[in-house]
Amino acid sequence: MPLKIALTKGRVERQVLPLLEAAGIDCSLLKQKNRKLIINTSDGNFQFILAKGPDVTTYLNAGAVDVGIVGSDILTEQRNQQAELLDLQVGCCQFVLASTNNFNLNQPGRKVIGTKYPLITQRYFETLGRDVEIIKIEGSVELAPLIGLADAIVDITETGSTLRENNLYVYDYLDLVSTRLVANRMSLKQHAAEIFTLVDQLAEVVQLTTDQRQNQGSGVK
Known part of the structure; x- marks a missing residue:
């Protein structure tokens, strides 16, 4: 039985694929998926289910997948x-x-605050x-203060370009966000060896990538 992995499609998918490949996973069929949403690796060890981010946790909670990759x-x-x-340190x-x-x-x-994340926003203002x-x-959360729907917004930004283009200003910085690898707790008991092997392989790649970035930042060649 392949290890079932729910992978957030789109930007997360594109950023995680190089990590998976560097970890020794054949992603050739995943790259050539066209409109397929379920893709098995050629060796039969993994099955990727492409899903929207919020659905990844739904699949995990229901036990429909063993592992999820999500923000x-x-x-x-x-x-x-x-x-x-594992923090994959991408996204x-x-x-x-x-x-x-x-x-x-x-x-x-x-x-009045507009957001896609009411729980996170509520916790922030409670602090x-x-x-x-x-x-x-x-x-588009950015519209809310521009049309008078809200006084401000809480949203995630990578470069801030969308905010700047819409004449919005950052007033405070909240939590950092990155892509994580999460396992269903029951699957973690039933497929511990396979899951932890995957974690170890990806952790090695993440550490190597982090070291390379630090070396480039410090001018080490």
């Missing part, structure tokens, strides 16, 4: 109950509080001792 933002927002095993970005240039959090009045109204937005 820590989703794990936190959905109160992950499974076993987080790195950060939660920010952002708004127009006339925003002032300290002005009197209850602020500030502030009571806010949270509006959940599924699409």
Whole structure:
């Protein structure tokens, strides 16, 4: 039986594929998937299920997959109950509080905050001792303060370019976000050897990649 891995499709998928290949996993069929959503590796050791990020945790919780690869933002927002095993250190970005240039959090009045992440947003404002109204937005969160729907937004950003292009300013930095490898707790008992072998292989690749980045940053050749 192959190890079933729910992989967040899109940007996470593209960033994780090189790590999987460097760990010795044949990803050739995954690269040539076309519109297929379930892909088996040629050696039969792994089965990749391509899914949207929020669905990865759903599959894990239901026991439909053994392992999930998904952003820590989703794990936190959905109160992950499974076993987080490895930070893959890709897909790195950060939660920010952002708004127009006339925003002032300290002005009197209850602020309205737009976000895709109501739980994370609520926890953040609780640490500030502030009571806010949270509006959940599924699409372009940046629109909320621009059209008067919200006073500010809490969202994730990688480079800040989308915020700048829409004349929004960062007022505070929240948690960092990266892609994590998570295992279903029951699968962790039933397929411990296979899962921990995968973790060890990926951990070695992540460490090597981290060392290379640090060496490049310090000018070491």
